Amino acid sequence: MGLKELRNWQQERANEYCPKCTSTCCNAQKFDISMDVGDAELFLQNGIPLIYCRDLAHLSFNMWLGGRQQIFDKSDKPLDGPAIIRREHPFERDFLYAFNPPYCPFYDNKRNLCKVHETPRRPQVCKDYPIFVRNETLTFMENCPPFYAYENRKIAFQLFKK
Ligand code: SF4
Numbered sequence: 208m209g210l211k212e213l214r215n216w217q218q219e220r221a222n223e224y225c226p227k228c229t230s231t232c233c234n235a236q237k238f239d240i241s242m243d244v245g246d247a248e249l250f251l252q253n254g255i256p257l258i259y260c261r262d263l264a265h266l267s268f269n270m271w272l273g274g275r276q277q278i279f280d281k282s283d284k285p286l287d288g289p290a291i292i293r294r295e296h297p298f299e300r301d302f303l304y305a306f307n308p309p310y311c312p313f314y315d316n317k318r319n320l321c322k323v324h325e326t327p328r329r330p331q332v333c334k335d336y337p338i339f340v341r342n343e344t345l346t347f348m349e350n351c352p353p354f355y356a357y358e359n360r361k362i363a364f365q366l367f368k369k
């Protein structure tokens with residue numbers, strides 16, 4: 208399968224679309240992405256704290272995922288900055304990257320760019336977004352209008368099937 212071709216094409220298109228995009232991905236007001244330990248390293252090295260779910264107020268993280276705007280610690284104080292929340296869920300990827308709010312600490316909101324775009328340690332989910340490969344099929348994120356456009360989905364499928 209042409210995964211390499213797909214990713215090369217995706218990168219070229221992203222260089223064109225992302226700097227002028229007004230949609231929300233890296234600059235979403237409420238944000239969660241899943242990461243593994245290796246992915247989390249880049250954030251930990253840059254001073255983003257790691258907080259275990261068990262050290263938060265009961266169900267606070269689940270409620271945040273469900274729509275609540277803030278995450279609260281055990282003393283019911285809202286977290287006041289970005290953090291990596293470790294879930295330790297046996298059936299899911301271990302880490303969740305939570306911004307609480309306003310957006311990723313590596314996002315340059317003046318230039319609409321990821322400041323660590325060229326870093327090999329940028330999380331895999333960021334490298335893949337908005338086209339994910341699951342069980343040998345492609346999934347497109349609807350909240351990325353340029354890549355979700357029918358023409359681009361068609362091209363992506365064709366490249367992937369090569
Ligand atoms: S929504 Fe899509 S086009 Fe816009 S910045 Fe994100 S990945 Fe790029």
Ligand code: SF4
Pocket residue numbers: 232233311312313314315320321322323324329330333
């Ligand atoms: S690391 Fe870069 S691509 Fe990933 S969420 Fe942050 S700004 Fe976006």
